[in-house]
Amino acid sequence: MKIEIQLTHEPVLEKISPPPSIGAHGAWLEFRGVVRGEEDGQTISALEYEAYPEMAEREIRRIFEWLAAKYPCLAAKVIHRVGVIPVGETAIYVGVASPHRGEAIALLAEFMDRLKQDVPIWKRRAIATDLVGRVTPCAPVEARPASPTLKSLDEAMGGIRSRCLPLPGLRVPLAEAFGRVLRETVCAPEDLPDCDRSTRDGYAILQNDTSENFQVVDTLHAADWKPRRLKTGETVRIATGAPLPGGNMRVVMQENVERTGDRIRILKRENALNLRQRGEDVRAGQTLVPTGERLDAGKLALLATAGCVQPLVSPRLRVVHFTTGDEVVPPDQAPKPGQIRDSNSILIRGLLQHFPCDVVQTHLPEDFERAKTESRKQKAEIENANVILVSGGASVGDKDFARPMLQWLGFEIVFSQVNVRPGRPLIFGVDGSRMAFGLPGNPLSHFVCFHLFVATALAKLVGEEPREFQRCALAAHLEDAPCPRETLWPARRDSPGLHPLRWSSSGDITCLAETNALIRVPANRGSIGAGTEADFLPTNC
């Protein structure tokens, strides 16, 4: 008996094929458990599931093996989705193949009962929709008293992932779809190419026609569509790219033919058929671009070929970015003693380029009351934002105000410190579907926090998988004293490896121009020798 089990954060596909040729199963029974729009009498928009994946998989397997002794079963497939699952989408899929329907139905029913008793998967929380359509957690993940404590990097990234729901998709013309995430799977509506097409300028003949001399009966240009049945001894003149007039034909290159009037003589026969066969690129029904893929030029061209001119894609994100700090002057001004030029505005604008978004940037005065007045000018943008970023003012100095500012804007602070270097004073807040980050003021901290945390949130909002750490060997020694925090070390990633860059404080900015990766140095690790493998996050997006 073949059992296939998946625990996944991805949506369960609309169509799942039965297992191929497993013998004589007479029944392929499928069941989908779908998230209902109501939980405990409350209207909800999503449920969040959690699993102990290793054990869940074992338990599912154990239950099936036990049930297979009672009911003949040839194959089974179970997919349980975890994470946030919107109403109407599949939480569990079960497919069972049996010789007869009776045993498949009985087995499936008993399996579901056992799953609900024994398999370590939990509905973690319901996510409610309030009257204005904003999503608010009914029961917060952390029922602990609200004392946002120091989070580890994994906890912080996990917390952000679990709180950011994909925004609803919309249909846009292809010309506006670049860089957005496809939110439906697009399949080929027909075979591509749609018919056999010539790859040479030459003469089309029947494949099995062994004649030496042929009568030219027609001429076909690239756009011509003239089906006809050729007889032995007949040929048509054909251009590269033109559809052949029928099936089972070949093209003889014009270089290998001697033409006299409307007669040709074949001088040499090639082995190649000189044609692109119908469906050789893709067959009707095959996936062209799966859901969750970011649309680049090549994928857009593919959608255009398939006639998918209004794809369902992620919305453009709306981002509001506040810079703070009276010591900061615009880059076109000369800083007075004690002042610095603002580099964070352009840094954030550049980093956001990776995600199609509309950005509003405003500088706020340090005085809290004046800052409130100033921010009121952006009332509509703030209320409609998907993400609000506050640069600076994230540590605990007297003048720092990112935290009170975000609270004043209506955000619940989820956490306000992460055990990383640089970037420890990161603030993460949530208000319904709006997310907010307070970013520590130094450019390098900005850079690190953006890639670790903000990019994770943005990816979830547009519906793609956030970037994961990868592994690669260091090409040079990384010299560092052991630090109780995890360190994200700026690095240059070239073949054949990672080159740690010179870096001593989060105020350093020269290394930013070189950085395209961040090496993850574990807490208390200290130096890492050349040739040693390390986790890193690519930042060249």
Add this chain to the structure above:
Amino acid sequence: MRVLFFAQLKDVTGCDSVEIAPASPLDAEQLWAALLKEFPKLAAHRPSVRLAKNCEYAAPDVVFAANDEVALIPPVSGG
């Protein structure tokens, strides 16, 4: 030994796992005693929690050794 917490038990303990270094293997009673010492609030959940050892539900007489992965499984609600 690593002890994993899931679902609402994460809220109760404030973490998803804890390391325990027992001098010798623990039976279920001793394991609970060690956990309750650190997380007294778990006591309210004990009647409904099942113990698992290395990804399998543990029989009442199972002992937990230093290199085992232990999990506290509150009532499940998958599907």
